[in-house]
Amino acid sequence: MQKTEKSIEQLIAEKHTAALHHGFHLWPQLGTAMMPALGDFRWTADLILATWLQAETGREPENGLEYRIGNSGGGFDLLDFKWLAREQWVPEDIPVSTAISLNRRPTDRKIEIPLPVYGGGMSYGSISEHIMLARAMAATEWNTYTSTGEGGYPDSLTPFKDHVITQVATGMFGVREETIQKAPIVEFKYAQGAKPGLGGHLLGDKTTMAVAKMRESVPWVSLFSPFPFHSVYSVEDHKKHIDWIRTINPTALVCVKVSTPTDIDMVAVGSYYAGAHILQIDGSYGGTGAAPEIAKKNISMPVEFAIPKVHRYLVQEGIRDEIVVMASGGIRTAYDVAKAIALGADGCVLGTSELVALGCTRCSNCERGRGCPFGLTTTDPELTLLVDPEWGAMRIANLYQSFASQLVSILRRLGLRDISQLRGRTDLLQYTKNSTSRG
Ligand code: SF4
Numbered sequence: 001m002q003k004t005e006k007s008i009e010q011l012i013a014e015k016h017t018a019a020l021h022h023g024f025h026l027w028p029q030l031g032t033a034m035m036p037a038l039g040d041f042r043w044t045a046d047l048i049l050a051t052w053l054q055a056e057t058g059r060e061p062e063n064g065l066e067y068r069i070g071n072s073g074g075g076f077d078l079l080d081f082k083w084l085a086r087e088q089w090v091p092e093d094i095p096v097s098t099a100i101s102l103n104r105r106p107t108d109r110k111i112e113i114p115l116p117v118y119g120g121g122m123s124y125g126s127i128s129e130h131i132m133l134a135r136a137m138a139a140t141e142w143n144t145y146t147s148t149g150e151g152g153y154p155d156s157l158t159p160f161k162d163h164v165i166t167q168v169a170t171g172m173f174g175v176r177e178e179t180i181q182k183a184p185i186v187e188f189k190y191a192q193g194a195k196p197g198l199g200g201h202l203l204g205d206k207t208t209m210a211v212a213k214m215r216e217s218v219p220w221v222s223l224f225s226p227f228p229f230h231s232v233y234s235v236e237d238h239k240k241h242i243d244w245i246r247t248i249n250p251t252a253l254v255c256v257k258v259s260t261p262t263d264i265d266m267v268a269v270g271s272y273y274a275g276a277h278i279l280q281i282d283g284s285y286g287g288t289g290a291a292p293e294i295a296k297k298n299i300s301m302p303v304e305f306a307i308p309k310v311h312r313y314l315v316q317e318g319i320r321d322e323i324v325v326m327a328s329g330g331i332r333t334a335y336d337v338a339k340a341i342a343l344g345a346d347g348c349v350l351g352t353s354e355l356v357a358l359g360c361t362r363c364s365n366c367e368r369g370r371g372c373p374f375g376l377t378t379t380d381p382e383l384t385l386l387v388d389p390e391w392g393a394m395r396i397a398n399l400y401q402s403f404a405s406q407l408v409s410i411l412r413r414l415g416l417r418d419i420s421q422l423r424g425r426t427d428l429l430q431y432t433k434n435s436t437s438r439g
Helices: 009-019 032-037 047-055 130-143 155-163 178-181 210-213 235-248 262-272 293-298 303-317 336-345 352-357 389-414
Strands: 080-081 116-119 164-168 185-190 200-202 223-225 253-258 278-282 322-326 347-350 429-432
Touching: 032 278, 047 352, 047 389, 080 336, 116 130, 116 389, 130 155, 130 389, 164 178, 178 235, 185 235, 185 278, 223 389, 235 253, 235 262, 253 262, 262 278, 262 303, 278 303, 293 389, 303 322, 303 336, 336 347, 336 389, 336 429, 347 352, 352 389
Parallel strands: 116 347, 164 185, 185 253, 253 278, 278 322, 322 347
Antiparallel strands: 080 429, 200 223
């Protein structure tokens, strides 16, 4: 939202009125008194409300809410595109493609997704089964993917298995041959950008009977996934891992999820030579409210720095066109997606933005007690019922719809007819102190 001389009370009242006008009756608890507490510098109140609106309508807001950038003072929020003059835009009658391939190697199965995004790993335990189902249903509707995360593969996801990535992480929770066999993509999580070097943790309060059963563990006990994989200390070890998966499921594509250490470029090259089809580089700032703030904000490299480092190194090695690079960790908007691609990624993996679409307020209560009061990051049977999976799927699918139309608009205004033409075009970006990304 543009700066004005209006008082904060006026701004709050206006936003609240706009929110009600656009049907945010589902959150009556978001009264005027709560608005000042909504969001933070990355996920501003505007961005949260704008994401809710996109999830309701499938379109970007037209009521003044800032839906393109946050207020972090760095990274994507200070990057803007160098828009072309209107006469150079791609005309409306010429089609523009936002599709990307998830396998760029000459061998193995071809998988194309219509948008350069899919849903990232959030485990059963960190989120409820209803949220997993909502994500899988939305992924199916958009012919894209969602990842189980590391907590096992609930049976209820099986009808959507062609759009579900299964994750193998250090805790090996719920990893079985049959879950690998039914997955079109298997994802190794070596690290996550929100908490690199810390592994994963699920506190005892959330380890219900059902979660413990899925994870083949003991209820009401905190579960920790170690860091790192103690069987992988080299590219050769990593290759053995990939060979193991490909033996169980020869048609699966393999994704490698890593955080962003300073030698991320070497990690990328090693992942390629080990046989990975997709490299997911997960920068800081991602993670739900369950990831410690000190880790989210201070340990790994922001993904805006990691992407061009990886892209350039893969180009120099002559292998850039044989591996797909997906960026994650703080990707909030369609504009973040486009900027990540301009920096050198092929596409992005979404996590928090899907939760925000489902009503997340960024209150950071994910891990405490029964978990999320809105039924998102909870395993409590009663709280889980707060979200109907079909309703959730509709909201995530609507967010994707809004992202799709915005990405097409971005490409048109840059004179590009295919999203692949945007990859690595840092010349189309500029630093701007007060980025609005407006064309
Ligand atoms: S507890 Fe719920 S609303 Fe709060 S940050 Fe976590 S998911 Fe979002």
